[in-house]
Amino acid sequence: MKFKILFVAFLFLSSIDLSAQNQKKVDSLASLLKTANDKEKVLIYESLFRETRGRKMDAAKAYLDSMEVISERTKSNLSRGIYYRAKGVSEGYGKDYKASEKSFRRSISYLEKTDDTLELSHSFNNLGINQRMQGRLDSAMVYHMKSIKIREKFDADPNILGQNYLSIGTVHALFFKYEKAKEYFQKAENIYLQNGNQRMLASAWNRIAVLENKQGNSLQAISFYKKADSLYKLMKYTRGRSLLVSNLGNAYASLDSIQLSNNYFKEAIELARKTGQKQSELLAMSSLGYNAHKVNQYQKALNYYYPALEMAEQGGMYKNQSQLYRKIAETYAAMGEHKKAYDFRGRYMVAYDSIFNKDVRSQIDELEKKYETEKKEAALALQDEEIKTLNEKAKVDKLTKGLYGGGMVSALALFGLSVFGYRQRIKKNKIAREKQEEIYKQEIEHKKKELTSQTLHLVQKNTFIKELMENLENIKKSPEKFKTEFRRIVMLLKKENASDKDWEVFKTYFAEVHNDFDQKLKTLAADISEKEIRLAAFLRMNLTTKEIAATLNVLPDSILKSKYRLKKKLNIDKETDLTSFLNTL
Structure with a gap:
């Protein structure tokens, strides 16, 4: 326990300057391996893995392999739990979220058999992040709360508790519960201020700034972004600055400070190119295009959009690709080139439908594969049962031949019972197989209904948003109509808020999580x-x-x-x- 406390303190103190001290930190961690026992080595290897993933993938993989070797040799539940957590982080980094989820669940299953509840809390938090990345926000909230309850109960490392608060706040933000999200981000902010953790403090400020910007408080957002950026500069954290500077550009754009906004986007592109962050570069390029469109410089907008689209297509960034199709279509429409606008609008619709349906279709495919696999397994089980029964029949036949007249009746009776048992087993297996088939058919049908429900829900929302925007445009064009249009908007919002269809969709999803x-x-x-x-x-x-x-x-x-x-x-x-x-x- 003493080693672990010193080890955690060492990690925190050596993380303050991210670029200058990173290699020094790796070397210091590696030196601890010489005197560490197996349990300590797993903790050290996990930290080495976290320090090198994303920068030195070969080294990170070597550390992960070392963890696996130790966990397999010792058969320790704690070591296995920590190894599978690191494996899940690695898979999540590669965007294989299904494999990552499986590893995190294995980590939890091992750690639940130990007394180390704090490591268990860490894995719950990782699984929560994984669920959030897969869009399962309810599930993400459950695991983040489990992690927080453990942390708060045992008065654990406050910096890690801060990470839990950031995770919970992020989920609340995705539910559009901005005040609740801000409450958790501020809890994390207080922890990092008290403990001097500059990197995570900057992360908390960055998230608060995003919330402020979403709520239309651009000046407050800029204030928090600049505070976070000053810390990133102090730490020479170029990778983190790329997206943050781009966010600053967005905040200034919302204030119509186009030139200042463009300066930040151009700086974000330079930072992204230095660190090889293609998506950050793409987002900044796309934002420059949007700013150009905003001031009617349509050709200039296309000059930014097309390179960004090329990056999205080459990098397999399908959501960004879809958004760029839409933006290019809108630009061509503004230029009066309706044929090109129609072409790109069509590409956008195809890409959007593909992205929207992908996850649910994937779930349906998995169920169908599972159904076919179970069907084959049932057939094999039936074959095994038939072979076993035939062997029993052969034994009975052999026994029958060796019996005299008086024993013949008993042998025949035994054979009759065997055949009867065989038929009953065949019948029982058939019924079980049919039931299993029916279950999987129902699951597949349910997923298809869920897809339809989601699509209808989206259409309703889009119709509502379109109607709302039209009313707002009417107010903008004819201020004298303000009272009439304002009343209409209020009625529209009330109608949408009280929609029974939304309740039915919610009820469907709710029933999936909370059965009966x-x-x-x-x-x-x-x-x-x-x-x-x-x-x-x-x-x-x-x-x-x-x-x-x-x-x-x-x-x-x-x-x-x-x-x-x-x-x-x-x-x-x-x-x-x-x-x-x-x-x-």
């Missing part, structure tokens, strides 16, 4: 209404009274009354918290 939740409620209260089930579902998602009120477009007092009635209907005593009770279902 509504049935459990109906068991407790047969007369429970659909509105009360909806309220219970939102509470199960840990939404606050204020958030539920905003979602349902009612006053918070109304939600409090509804909660009281629901608690009474479910026959919950006064001392029991309603949300805590629902979390147990």
Whole structure:
């Protein structure tokens, strides 16, 4: 334990200057290997792996291989847990998120057998990040919260707790819960200020700045971006500065400071080229194109868009490719070249549909493969059963020949029972196989329905956004229509907010994560209404009274009354918290 405390302190103190001290840090870590035992070596190799991944891939792979050798030799659950976590990080770095998820889950399964809850917390956080990268935000939140609960309970290394807070905040931001996200980012900020962790403090400031910019607070965003950038400059962290400087450009663009914005984008491109960050370079190029389009310099915009598109096509960056198709189409439309605009609009639609359907289609393909594999396994199992039965039959025949008259009847009876058993087993296997086939067919059908539901939901949202933008344009063009158009927008927002279709989509996704939740409620209260089930579902998602009120477009007092009635209907005593009770279902 003493070694681990000193080791963690060493890692923190040596991480302050990222570029100047990086090689020195690697050398110092390597020197610790000489006197370390197997458990300590695994921790050191993991740190060496983290220091070299992304920069020296061969060295990182060698450290990962060393971890695997030790974990296999010692058969230690702790060593295996740490190895599979590092393996998951490596796979995630290569964007193989499914393999990465599998490794993180293996890491957790080993670490749960140990007493090292802090290492387990670390793996939960990694799995949360993995789920977030796959778009499974509910699942990501669950694992991040598990990690935080362990960290807070054991008063662990505050810097790692700060990372947990950053992760939770990021998920809240993806749910558009910006105030909640900011709350967690500020918790992380306070930790890093107290502990002097400059790199992570800059990361916290950067995320706060992104939130401020999303909420239209561009000046506050610029202030935080510049604070973060000053730390990155101090640490000579060129790689981190590339995206941050690009974000500064976006913030100035939102203030219509086009020239200043362009200067930051050009600096971001230079930094990205120095560090080989193709995607950062692409984003900055695309932003320069957008700025040019904004001031009606359409040819200049295309001069930025086309090189960015080439980078996206060569790098397999399909989402960026799709966005660039749309931007080029809009530029050609503004130039009056409608044939080219139509061509690129078509490319955008094809690319967008492909990206949108890819994940769900992949899940359906996996289910179909699983279904076929299970079908083959069932057939093989049936064959094995038939061979076994035939062998039994052969034994019975051999026994029959050696028996005298009086024993013949017994042998025949035994044979009859064997045949009967054989037929029963065949019948049983057939029924089991048919049931399994039906289960997989249902799963596949469910995924297809989910795809349809997602598509319809997207269409509804796009229609709503288009109508909203048209109303805003009317206000912009005719200020005298402000009152009329404003009332129309308010009505439109209320209509969208209270959409039953959105509730149905939410209910479908919710049922996948929380099986039979509504049935459990109906068991407790047969007369429970659909509105009360909806309220219970939102509470199960840990939404606050204020958030539920905003979602349902009612006053918070109304939600409090509804909660009281629901608690009474479910026959919950006064001392029991309603949300805590629902979390147990």
